[in-house]
Amino acid sequence: MIFLISGKFTVFYAIFSFSIRNCPVVFLFHAFLPGYDADICIMKLIACIMCFLMSPACAVSSAGTDSLLAVFWNLENFFDFTDGGGGSSDREFSPEGERRWTGGRYWRKCHSVAKSIIWISEKYGRMPDVMGFAEVENGSVLRSVIYGTALKKYGYVQIHADSPDPRGIDVALVYRKRLFRCAGWKTFPVSADMDGNRMATRDILYVCLEGSDEDRYHFLVNHHPSKYGGAAATDGKRIAAMNVMLHVCDSLSAAGENNIVCMGDFNDNPDGEALGLAGKRLVNLGKDLHERGEGTIRFSGKWDLIDMFLVSLDMESSAVMEICFPDFLAVRDNTCSGMKPLRTYTGPRYSGGISDHLPIIMIVKKD
Secondary structure, three states, X not given: OOOOOOOHXXXXXHHHHHHHHOOHHHHHHHHHOOOOOHHHHHHHHHHHHHHHHHOHHHOOOOOOOOEEEEEEEEEEEEOOOOOOOOOHHHHHOOOOOOOOOOHHHHHHHHHHHHHHHHHXXXXXXXXXXXXXXXXXXXXXXXXXHXXXXXXXXXXXXXXXXXXXXXXXXXXXXXXXXXXXXXXEEXXXXXXXXXXXXXXXXXXXXXXXEEEOOOOEEEEEEEEOOOOOOOHHHHHXXXXXXXXXXXXXXXXXHHOOOOOEEEEEEOOOOOOOHHHHOOOOOEEEOOHHHHHOOOOOEXXXXXXXXXXXXXXXXXXXXXXXXXXXOOHHHEEEXXXXXXXXXXXXEEOOEEOOOOOOOOOEEEXXXXX
């Protein structure tokens, strides 16, 4: 085995080998193993350490203070635990309902979401600046998460509005008020037909945030119609939602605005028909991940990437997307090999997890 040692590595080798040679364990090796060659063993040990440090398992992306760190997460049926008379889902997720959704279970989920965000901060070196969520029942749920858990000391504020979704679930956005000022926000309904009749689905939430460094970002939080009833039969609904989102993006671009970030659960993979409408107008940061077989939701042993970030062309070279899958969000897939996200409920059975979706992050390096 031949090693080429130069520069700073020579210094490391000299210090490390001196320390090893003077270690009591090495003297024992010399005493009981006459054929023991310290130089060769030290070189092999250094090689193992360097290979470990250079391995993908140790390669962790970081988001410095000169970057934007954003998160999106579909929290799957995150209802409060009171029956407010908001429909069948509201009754279902209550202490007396089918799910037996108690205060204890509710707060466990709140703290688990906070734990996951803290895990993201430890992995990427800082707390997220902006977070988009889907499938939250109301503003009370968000307030519980950002004010009633370990997140309370980080100064997050929320933006949420009720939508006409029949299940009573909405999208929302939270941001750190120390870093951003909200310059305005609005919801955009999805039309069901050419007459402009409103579709009973989640509105698209638009929020404009201005940073202390005078950067302005335009966030659109989405949760497009699902494939319930069949993909072909529901394609038109997702296309309608995508057209609304793209209309907002085109209007911003026409006004000379940059830094447009569309995040959400699009209920289709990056190569789906609706997402194809973005064409060359937006950059889909999830495309390469999908082509590598990665995903945010797993069904019948197959990963689908339906949660993603799409950004304006000016952000193409500075933005990157990753999927977060810590061990505590995982459970073994008993029907197929591998792991899958740990849900709050598996069918009617309480499992104690958070969601069938994995959180995604986006890092934007600033100039």
